[in-house]
Amino acid sequence: MRLGSALWIALAGFGAAVPFFGSTYLMGVVFQVAMWIALAQSWSMLSATTGYLSLGHAVFYGVGAYVCVLLTGIIPFEFAILAAAGSAALFAALIGLPVLRVRGPYFVILTYGLSELVRHVVMRIESALGSFGRMIFDVPAQEVLLWWMVGLAVLATLGAYAIRHSRFGAGLAAIREDEVAAQTIGVPVTRLKLLAFIASAAIPGAVGGLALLRTSYFEPAQAFDPVISFTIVTMALVGGTDSVRGPILGAMGFALLSELLWSTLPQLYMIVLGLTLIVFVLFVPRGLSGLVGRIGGAR
Template sequence: MKSLDIILGLALAIGGLLVPLSGDAYLMGLVFQLAMWVALAQSWSILSSTTGYLSLGHAVFVGIGAYVCVLLTGTVPFAAALAAGALAAALFAGVIGMPALRVQGPYFVILTYGLAELVRNVVMRIESAIGSFGRMIFLVPSFEVLVWCMVGLGILATIGAYAARHSAFGAGLAAIRENEVAAETVGVPVARLKLLAFIASAVIPGAVGGLSVLRTGYFEPAQAFDPVISFTIVTMALVGGTETVRGPVLGALGFTLLSEALWSSLPQLYMIVLGLTLIAFILFVPKGLSGLADRMTGRS
């Protein structure tokens, strides 16, 4: 199955990189969305799937990356603005990670959601205080370049998620997920590993936020820090399956394509049908699309 995963992954990556050459705006937009959600779901899995610390605050990293990128666009090169957004998200994760990761279970879920809302409101206050209720963005790269960059982030996030699972670092994170107290007792540097995973999971969303806001050409804090982003990331990870690297990829593909199909065929009932479908899927396919694929191929 691993060889098949690699083949399918390479096919998706190559296909995504070739799509901008077609010049089809709709297809490029679809690939941009797919790659964005793959990157976000994989980055989320670096922390939450490996350690069991369920985060509902990944929107804050997306928003911080978008805000920093907007502030720097036009004054520094595009790549530097994007890198600064990713670095700012990582620095924020490093600052708040140590105290935040002291709590576990539902308290961590609530804390991460609350932090995201806090930062969103702080940014909204700052923008309101300086009289800016939205920022238009000029001098952005072509859409083809943005698509290539987003596909690259999706590939990079997938490689990072694989490395986080199949390394000594990943083994330590798995030990934390199974029994944090026992892991610390046998010498696993629990606090350091959790913080590193938290920082690693923030870098890609920061860059994703920068690319997303450059695509729209307009920054508005409520949209950049939208909590729906966090909920969608978790939903995709659960739909795809959290036990394998291919899970977030399958979840992003399934969720995005289902959303597109429902939006085009049932625009009035889109959200209702999508919600019912996801509820039924989680109830009857608890291991996600990844587990379903294993069942269909006879893999235990």
């Protein structure tokens, strides 16, 4: 356990130190890896602990990006990022009770449909305003954005760990195993699910704001892209949902593999990624985290 903690601390330190010795390209790669770690960990706060498989994290990412683009230049970017996270959490609080009333495949379809609904609403609003894309000027330096993103990845990891190893997490695990039985013995099911839903929304909102500042361009179809949700779920499944290290391993492996394939096999990029996911689902059902655990146990 101490060795694992030291490795994660060293990894976070490496990410924060990249601007001092790395190239712009390496900074971009680290930014992407940290971004997907934060998103995968935020997804695990809800879906891995309660069993409610969400395909709607793109909506929190997009809400954060939209709020950030509206506030950038009006208030300091630090407050814009906090407002993006708060807006995504508030949105989750408003829709949480009706959305969390359904379970299983209905919850999956509902979260995906909600994400598409908000995407088209924002597109209509922007179209009515005569804006089909917003450019952002005077954004923070790339190294500042990188440090913020690495900090978000660390914060999301610590949050996921705290939830899993707390009474709150034990209640969420009881919901995952048998929600009716948990409610029967006095677990506050509705309150716990809503709190987990809100917690899992705040990080994507902040991530969406930082990603927007890095690209300096907002386009609704891109910010609310459903591929974001599918990618988050894929990384979490490849890494494994049984432990906090799973989303880290999945995000790192998937992001680095994507970067490698995109630069070497651009025509076969999505085919190879799809085959990789199939192999993991069929032959490594517990993901990279389970594989590492088995290797460590065997040694």
